Amino acid sequence: MELNIRNVSLTFGQKLILDNINLNLHSGGLIGLIGPNGAGKSTLLRTISTILKPEKGNIFLDGVDIVKYPKKMRISLGYLPQQVPYYPHLTPIEYLQYIAALKGISKKQARSNIENLLTKFHLINAGNTKLADFSGGMRQRVGIAATLLGDPKVIIVDEPTIGLDPLERVTIRNVLAEMAVNHIVILSTHVISDIEAVASKIIVLKEGQILYTGSPEGLLQRVTNSVWEYTAPVNQVLNQLENVSSIAQEIDGIHIRVISQSKPNAEAVNVTPRLEDASLAILESGD
Numbered sequence: 001m002e003l004n005i006r007n008v009s010l011t012f013g014q015k016l017i018l019d020n021i022n023l024n025l026h027s028g029g030l031i032g033l034i035g036p037n038g039a040g041k042s043t044l045l046r047t048i049s050t051i052l053k054p055e056k057g058n059i060f061l062d063g064v065d066i067v068k069y070p071k072k073m074r075i076s077l078g079y080l081p082q083q084v085p086y087y088p089h090l091t092p093i094e095y096l097q098y099i100a101a102l103k104g105i106s107k108k109q110a111r112s113n114i115e116n117l118l119t120k121f122h123l124i125n126a127g128n129t130k131l132a133d134f135s136g137g138m139r140q141r142v143g144i145a146a147t148l149l150g151d152p153k154v155i156i157v158d159e160p161t162i163g164l165d166p167l168e169r170v171t172i173r174n175v176l177a178e179m180a181v182n183h184i185v186i187l188s189t190h191v192i193s194d195i196e197a198v199a200s201k202i203i204v205l206k207e208g209q210i211l212y213t214g215s216p217e218g219l220l221q222r223v224t225n226s227v228w229e230y231t232a233p234v235n236q237v238l239n240q241l242e243n244v245s246s247i248a249q250e251i252d253g254i255h256i257r258v259i260s261q262s263k264p265n266a267e268a269v270n271v272t273p274r275l276e277d278a279s280l281a282i283l284e285s286g287d
């Protein structure tokens with residue numbers, strides 16, 4: 001499957017939210033969409049999902065323009081919005097049966113599909129508990145299971161790991177990465193570690209424009225020899241916020257990680273860049 005986004009622009013009122021977006025997306029690896037708050041990530045995902053219609057441009061799914069023929073996308077799509085619909089009085093099984101019926105999946109097919117998904121997301125023993133009694137992470141896993149019902153070819157998940165603990169994040173990340181082998185999977189996130197190690201393509205969006213699209217390695221290369229680390233006492237840390245990628249307490253003190261073309265101070269040592277450094281650098285520099 002192939003998704004081609006050509007010259008897509010969208011405005012809300014007078015404000016340009018998506019500014020001439022061009023992307024060529026395939027199955028074969030997870031696609032990570034990153035960018036700061038308000039960058040336009042959800043708007044882009046909602047446009048691809050045919051919930052919003054762009055004023056300009058075309059989006060082709062296997063050659064069919066889904067701006068003109070949205071049904072082509074709708075029958076192939078599993079979309080998890082940022083605000084997952086929540087039905088507290090249903091059990092996960094009832095909820096998934098309800099979504100399966102909406103998707104037109106036969107009862108027989110739904111039964112095995114639901115069982116597989118509950119197993120995949122470690123929910124099989126909680127299948128008859130009401131969603132009201134679930135933790136946020138369990139509810140989110142049910143939301144993702146609902147998205148995957150019927151085996152949609154295009155899977156779009158908007159910030160699926162917000163508010164989840166590290167174990168929940170890993171479960172969700174791994175399932176989506178596995179699906180991405182033969183589905184188009186787009187995951188938007190603020191949390192770079194969610195896509196680090198599993199994304200084969202990264203899209204960086206800022207103010208409605210794509211700053212980068214390509215491999216994680218390509219993004220990392222942009223900060224080769226520009227990431228530095230040094231330790232500092234606590235009272236100095238607050239004065240050192242410019243170009244800081246991270247501050248971490250380690251056993252030998254507070255480690256400050258800085259992005260800089262030149263050595264920031266005598267103690268700084270050049271370190272191997274991480275995706276977090278590279279995304280910060282591109283978002284700060286804007287090119």
Ligand SMILES: Nc1ncnc2c1ncn2[C@@H]1O[C@H](COP(=O)(O)OP(=O)(O)OP(=O)(O)O)[C@@H](O)[C@H]1O
Nearest residue numbers: 012013017035036037038039040041042043044082
């Ligand atoms: N329905 C709407 N009407 C008007 N403006 C909107 C609407 N939806 C979003 N916006 C604006 O569009 C811009 C992009 O919002 P969007 O939610 O797509 O960004 P985002 O990158 O997903 O941000 P976040 O990470 O905070 O969810 C923001 O300035 C937002 O205020």
